[in-house]
Amino acid sequence: MFRGEELARYGFGDGHPFGCDRHEVFHDELAKACLGDAIRYAAPRRASVDELALFHLPEYINFVSKRSAEGCGFLDGGDTPAFPGVFEIAADVVGTTLAAVDAVMQGDARRAFVPIAGLHHAGRDHAAGFCVFNDCGVAVEYLRHNYDLQRIAYVDIDAHHGDGVFYGFEYDPDLLFADIHEDGRFLYPGTGAANETGKGPATGTKLNIPLPPGAGDAEFADAWPAVEAFIEHARPEFIILQCGADSLEGDPITHLRFTEDAHARAASELCRLAAKHCGGRIVATGGGGYNRHNVARAWTRVVESFVATA
């Protein structure tokens, strides 16, 4: 479990939905769960430029660095503001996800959770949707570069389509992608139709399941077995879960109506699949979520599932 001021600093202030209070709200709720010795806390670390460049293009890394020094304007068309130090703060999020990968790969932790991370909209060459650097995308390349793994599964239950990961690996047959999200015709970023299954050699290695606005636990329960079957068939070597809490009822910017049971189920079933196929190796990242109660509860349930699942 990762906790620290460095993670808490990632946010955009001034009434922006991605505020800096999400970290504290979650950790307060997690503390109430009294998981005791079952959880070990670790501190964030900063990703190096070389690590960022495993996924992001050098031109884009330089662009963020420059805007961070200027400390104003936007990193994209208007969703993701630049502010002084945004480069370092975004690199802290990426580095922490890499630290989680290290902890699991080196046997220091059975499973790991990184709140605030899961910045799935950032592309290889651009910021988007509150996401500066894509920690999940970097983590995939990091697992390949540092640990010689190839087949990585990325599962995303955030209300928004994980477009930064999807298009970053659209032609990559060894990135197994499964994403349940609100139909892009009704919600940002507008992508993730069911017929987007990967391209070229990667055709069939991506699973997009768009749900209509208002879909709740019943629709999630109908969709989830396809994700399980997909992972079962894909036989990955490592699983990354992006468990955005904005798919829960009451989120101010989306229209799905899951309860936190969906997050608990996804976490426990993926632990089971990880145990079966990849030596138990799984890392979860918090992702989106703009109703503070939902963030606290959904992420806590994921951690509880990580602790409780054999």
Ligand SMILES: [Zn+2]
């Ligand atoms: Zn989201």
